[in-house]
Amino acid sequence: MKTKNNIYILLFITTYLSSCNSYLDNVSLPIEKVPSQVTFSSESMIASAVTGAILESAESASLTSSTYYLTGLYTDVLKNTAPLASILPYYKNTIQPSNSQFWSKYYKTILNTNAAIEGINKSNFNLQNKSQWLGECYFIRAYNYFLLTNFYGDVPLALTTDYNINNSLSRASIDEVYEQIIADLILAKDLLPDNYKNGSAQNTQNRYRPNKATASALLSRVYLYNKDWEKADLEATSVIENSNYELEDLENVFTNGNKEIIFTFANYAPRRAPAFGQFNNNMPATLSSTQTTGSYLVYSALSDALSESFESGDLRKLSWVRQTIAAANLSRPETIYYFPNKYKSAVLDNGLEIPLRLAEQYLIRAEARAHLKHPNAKDDLNIIRRRAGLPNIDPINIFEAIAKERYIELFTEGAHRFFDLKRTQKINEVMKIAAISKETVWEDYMALFPIPLEDIYQNKNLIQNPGYTQ
């Protein structure tokens, strides 16, 4: 009996235990995911990882956190026309660390560029277009750091994927951040191709990925912000003289295929020209007495300050601005709203958001040359004016003239107005006046956005910008 029992038990144990380890090793991997080592083992997969970083950057540039829309409300570009709780803190300049929303998206993009750079450098695969992929990564990283430092001031410089390092970074000074941006852009300029290429490294008409001139264009802006006038002039000139770029007819500036674009983000489902929905949304030219702009889900129009800044005869007011008359009712007199009309349609390839276009390069060069006391500074300014149907000028204060031109030319694009006011130290002066019509109060500290509270909690080395809840 005993032996019989023992045999049974022994048989049982051996059959059972023998299958243990291999059973666990055979677990299937998630079908929808790709292990990193697989990603960095082929050209097209690496192109996809880099494309992911570009797409992530497009997400952060627009979609819900639309920089042009929210910073327009934050400054004197847009006014609030109907109640909507989510935009109030921006319009009233009362953003709190709890609703500061750009930060995490920029860093998510940066992680994707860092991961791609590390993966490409580690990859044993013989890459045909390594320099394009790396160049694109450096450009996207620089572009996101440029946005970060302009919103938040000193920011942590995350240059690796190691969470341990990134989670305990202190804030690097603005100068250090710019040093990194410039280094990345110089590298990108060196690595990127002359022509526009697509994700298969083929030449393309679409300007959805950066090329050498794109890096130059952003460099010229960065040098301008850093008051390095010679280099700004030099980089802007290289773009202006590049035969790929020409100023377009006002009507076509924001549609795909025009030669004014230096770099634009592709529209792709579900990201379809959100700017069209925000400012137009098929609202007719007249609103009845029972309708508000909110009836058409439009909550902002050009501020009075901006709509009154257009000179008479400015074609931009005809092409890039749209009027709607709201009939009088108990709560309002007859009101004329001026809505931004740069983004005219929700159709794909239309109503593009364009981070870099040629007109800005002329204005950059004008400003740089004005600082360099260059006699031709006003010529670049006049090129932009003439396109808008305005006469040439020779202003006494050319800096004021350029600032005004930028206000009118670049409204609801990127965060130009907000950044321009800050870099020219005009922000407090301008915003204290704007605050009166916005029925709010502007404090100096509001020039910087608050760092999200979660980040302050998770990283002891991060210190909140002054004026906000720590």
Add this chain to the structure above:
Amino acid sequence: MLQIIRTMKLIILLLTLGFMQVYASTYGQQVTLNLKNVPLSQLFREIRKQTNYDFIYNDNLIRNKLRISLQVKNKDVKEVLCDVLKLHQLQFNIIDNSISIEAIDKEYTTIETNHQILTQQQSVIQGTVVNEKNKPIAGALIWLKTNDKVGTPTDHKGTFTLTIPTVEARLVIYSMGYEKMEISSKELSKNNIIRLIPKANNLEDIQVMGYGTTTKRLNAGNITTITAKEIEKNPVNNVLAAIQGKVPGLYIQQNSGHPGGSFDVRLRNAANLASGPVAPLFIIDGVRYPAGELPQLTSGGYTGYEFFQGGNGLNFINPNDIERIDVLKDIDATSIFGSSGAYGVILITTKKSKSGATAFNANIYSGLTVLGKTAPLLNTEQYLELRREAIANDGKEPGPLDLDVNGTWPQDRYTNWRKELLGSSAATHNINIAYSGGSENTNYRFGSTFTDIGNIQMNKGYDRKGSLSMNLNSNTPDKKLNFSFSGNYMAATNTMIPIDFSSLSSSLVPNSPPLFLPDGSINWDELIVSSNTHPIANIHKTINDHNTNLISNLILNYKPTDNLTFHSTIAFTERNNRKTSKQPSTVFHPATKEQAIERVATLDIINLRNFTISPYVQYRKTIAQKGSFSFQLGGEINNNLTKMLSTSGLGFSNDALLGNPYIATNLKTDNISREYRSIGTYAISKFIWDNKYIANINIRRDGSTKFGPGRRFGTFGSGALAWIFSEEKFIKNNFSWLNYGKLRVSSGSVGGDAVGDYGYLDNYRAYTGTGSYDGTVALLVDALSNPFLEWEKNFNTEFGLELGFLNNRITTDISYYFNRAGNQLLNTSVSAVTGFNNFQRNTDAVILNKGLEILFSSSNIESKNFSWSTRFNISLPNSKILKLPTQHNNVNYKIDESPNGVLVYNYLGVNPQTGLREYKNAKGEVKSSTTGFTQNDRTEFINLDPYYFGGIQNTFRYKRISLDFTFSFTKRMGQSMIAQEITTIGHFGTNGSVIWLDRWQKPGDVTDVPKLTSTPTEFYMYSFNISSGAYEELAFAKLQNLSLRYSLNPDLLKKLHLKQLAIYFQGQNLFTISKYGGLDPENLNSRTIGPTRIFTAGFNFTL
């Protein structure tokens, strides 16, 4: 399964029988026996030796019966025989000095010879012995008190005929598991039904452990059992609502009152540092069951999260299909499940076949569901008063946008939006039928259920479920091999649009325009549209959420020799979810609805599959007459597979085309899969000496694919000791009022793997939109991976004391546990600078979960016509962080405080002079806003764990009427009603609760409600919500359940040709005693429907 349970039950019961009735009787012939593993014939020989009885039986009758072990002292011989023989389906009859043994099924006539001729003195007594449910008890024994040689057992119909030598006599009635009863023959002649009362104590109730059964007496671990009898009293959709407040240490919170809503289940604060509570492991009929939140796809127009709060897997098990629930708490009880059971194990056993007469049972009830407790809202008059005051406080006049006060909206219009949107009552119907029967070797049960629950919201829809179950159980005639199969299949359809109108109904301004035009379309022109739609437009959406759920298992049990058992459970569950949702253009404002892109249709398909094989081999041996030793070696292989396919179409040219996403202009699909495998091997040895001392040792090795290669396996172990001290002589002699006393202790280590799958793996994932950017696929970094993830290490200890007094009419269980959790797996928050918000890791933090649990039950009054019993339990959990994680800086962690809490600013109240809320920072400065405060100024800690919780249940029976009610109670901190308002009241567009009527109005007013303002100064009430003012202590009691039941008179039943018929009324969540701002303290959420109130009436009959 049942056969195995029964076999084990038999062995264990026989081992322990002696304990029960030691003091029970002093009359009749008594025996003292100490038998180990002997055949029945040996028992008869022993009895013959000690008494003057002879035995008459056929050898064939007892040949194949199991051997028995028995230890009794001075026990009535009839009781011993009744107990032992009944388990063998035998009964006996005493005629003079002879005891004849018969099969219980046999119909036979008693008293054939001596008592056939009636003398004048003699009389014939007839009667039926039934249990508390009016079911006949076969094999019960009836004898004369004065002469125990005159007696008879009942037949399989529970009836007996006894001729007594006198006109009147006292009779004694006894059956195993019931209180012994005395009755006079005169009394019996009036009503020939004798109803036996089950023993008040539950010491001999069977408890299901992992892969086996034991009795509560011989269990060294901590297990609480809830049986079908309890569950059936609750007319609920989810069994969790039925066991809430009944199990010490098990905290259940219902998050939404909607049918299909979610529950938080937490055993003993099983909080690891991870954000949410860790739910215990649910095992249904031997297989891991995904009982928690339902997997969700976010691709659709809605995720279902708002309405169901995530849903719950147990919604797909009909509570009436459940036979018993065993909650395994300490490390000894859960050791068999190893690391999977680190957070507790809840075993659910569905109803199984029983051998016995063929029976058809039906249980049918219908009822109404209505809205539960809600906070009262401001009416138009009150609202406008507050609005005008708020505007005046700001020194303003009503502006053009103040539609409510500037005359645009009528000032005398009032709509009770809550009544409008969620005030209807919904019908509930439930039908269960079961057919069972079989012989000794093969038996079966077939069951079917149907449930229909309506929606109390204005957007109708239903939740309908139907199920079929079958169970087959078969033995070979020699009982060496047992085979059991059971299957339960449910199909459920929910068409309730998953939008909860709680938030809308409490924030809509009371004089705002009607939501609908007279023609039923949405009143877009007058409504305040906040994005491109209005919440009310959701009623135009449609959803069809179809689930099928299969639970099946197969058990093989083979006993080649008496002391060796091979056992294997193969179990399989599968749930398929198919959810079709349509979002027509009418959901959107007409200004945008021209855009076909707004029309969305989604089809989500989710499949979950669990497969478990758990074999073991067990060897038992009796040592030196008094000792019993068992060794068990086994394992578990588990495989969980989740597959999700989501198809979402955007852009349809017409609402009528939404049925097929394929024709959308923009089609998006996503295919997701996850697999989890685990494997465990264990060895368990148990030793019981003299039925007094119990020692268990378990060793286990676990592997899990939650971890990367090289870190998958961990070894854990535990031990337990128990001492039944009431068996010691000095206790027996000196403390005769103490019937039962046990001390137990268990201790050991167990792992934990409660993290997501593949956390160790560095992955890329395609962008979830179209996946491409300018024609190139976009891959994104999926998460921050951690290749160093490994097992959590928990060290758990428990002490228990179990006592029984006054013939076990009062029993008490006291448990104290002490669990140290280390190497905790934690999804830590990290700075967004890392690219993500969280990172999974093992932290060096140490958490202590300790607590006291008391279970008390008493049978207060026991008489023939009236009885009253009470069951009470309370749990006092206490968690604290002993060591803060070094790598972590969670804002809310504080040493020596619970990990489940928040650190907040110190709220001082409303300043009587200014009417503003004030906060004190760490320096002691008082400010009216927390702007400029730092983390150091969060000086107040709010512990969000319950301080205590429990329940009290009373059962009354008067003749055939029984009344049962259960109160559950909790004391905890919760976010106060005023902190749950979306913004401060006073600005345009938001109504609030009547608490705001107490607002500050003029200097000198002392109140906690601040001065009103028409501009939301504290944006989103930010400062207040993270201050101590946002929390209040709440102690509440709920009448969880009330059940009133009347069983029909057997005479009437006979006429109706029914075996049993009962009519009942049941109510769930009938009222709540609480001061919590009118809000339901259960889910603490003003924006989600709380538990609903349910009233049902029904009947239960057996053919």
